[in-house]
Amino acid sequence: MEFKKPHVGYCFPNNNASCYKLIYETDVYVYLYIFCILLILVTIFGNLLVIISISHFVQRHTPTNFxxxxxxxxxxxxGLFVMPITLILQIETCWYFGVIYCYVFVALGNLLSVAIIAHVVLISIDRYIAVCNPFFYSSKITLNVTKLSIVVMWLYSLVFTFLFLYFSYIETGVCEQFCILYGYEYSGFVVLMFTFIIPYSLMICSYARIFIVAKRHSKAIKCLIEKTQSVESSNSNTPKASETKQNALIWVSEVNFGVNPIIYAFFYPWFRKALKIILRFKIFSPASSFIY
Structure with missing residues (x-):
């Protein structure tokens, strides 16, 4: 199927003073909006399943899962408040939601972006402590400590967003097409430091340390298996489990969370089991939170 080139039109067709935009064929808009709707639905319902599967089942109430x-x-x-507006803005290239919601959209988008980055960093640190210092983790990293960390993380995101917006200004454009956030001098560098360089440096360091420790554990288990097999082979000719399987179990148990919780959760058997229970509406049965 060959589509025609877009032509130039107005954001508001009945107002020649409005901004210009590229107008595509109807079929192009249909395909784009179908894709966007599917993406939004996957984001909303996928994360909702993760929320239900952790909050409903008591045995899933661990620090890492929180x-x-x-x-x-x-x-x-x-997915509920930011992504729909962002995708519409990408397709239409015009701002149709007014001045007030422009401020709300920018504030909410920045708040959630900072919060997500802070969560990913904290999760990497959580996994780092669990792998590199398991005795400290099991005794000190409790549910109450995790809950407090989550509260502090959201407060940090709120304060950072407030300060960033306070030292910035938002422009909607004379023709009501734009909703753009402008920062003052050096604000871009500060945001880059706190939302990219520092967080991702911490994550890279945590992942690198986890990889080194996991590799060391793998070698230790390899030596243990070889010693066990050498002892048992003198008493029995029964074949034993392979080293490859042991290594796979180590990597699955020690590798950190993925950035997207949906991707992470689907790799875990407990989430797949919880998903079956949720989709079969068994969570409404008595004592369903103790099914595990």
Missing amino acids: LLLSLAVADFLV
């Missing part, structure tokens, strides 16, 4: 739960809430809010 961090994942909070991250899923942030992604859920993005």
Whole structure:
């Protein structure tokens, strides 16, 4: 199928003073909006399933899962309030939502973006402590400590967003097409430091350390398996489990969360089991939170 080139029109066809925009064929808009709707639905309902599967089942109430739960809430809010406007703006290239919602959209988008980055960093630190110092993790990283960390993380995101917006200004454009946030001098550098360089540096360091420790554990288990097999082979000729399987279990248990909680959760058997229970509406049965 060959589409015609877009032609130039107005954001508001009945107002020649409005901004210009590119207008595509109807079929192009249909395909784009179908894709956007599917993406939004996957984001909303996928993260909603993660939220339900962790909050409903008691055995899933662990420090790491609570961090994942909070991250899923942030992604859920993005899919509900931010993503639809962002995608429409990308397709239409015009701002149709007024001045007031421009401020709300910018504030909410920045708040949730900072919160998601903070969650990913905290999750990487959580996994780092769990892998590199498991005895400290099991004794000190409790549910109350995790909940407090989550509250501090959201407060940090709120304060950072407030300060950033306070030292910035929003422009909607003379023809009501734009909703753009402008920062003052050096504000872009500060945002880059706190939302990209520092967070991702911490994550890279955590991942690198986790990889080194996991590799060390893998070698230790390899030596243990070889010793066990050498001892048992003198008493029995029964074949034993392979080293490859052991290594796979180590990587699955020690590798950090993915950035997207949906991608992470689908790799875990407990989430797939919870998903079946949720989709079969068994969570409405008595004591369903103790099914595990």
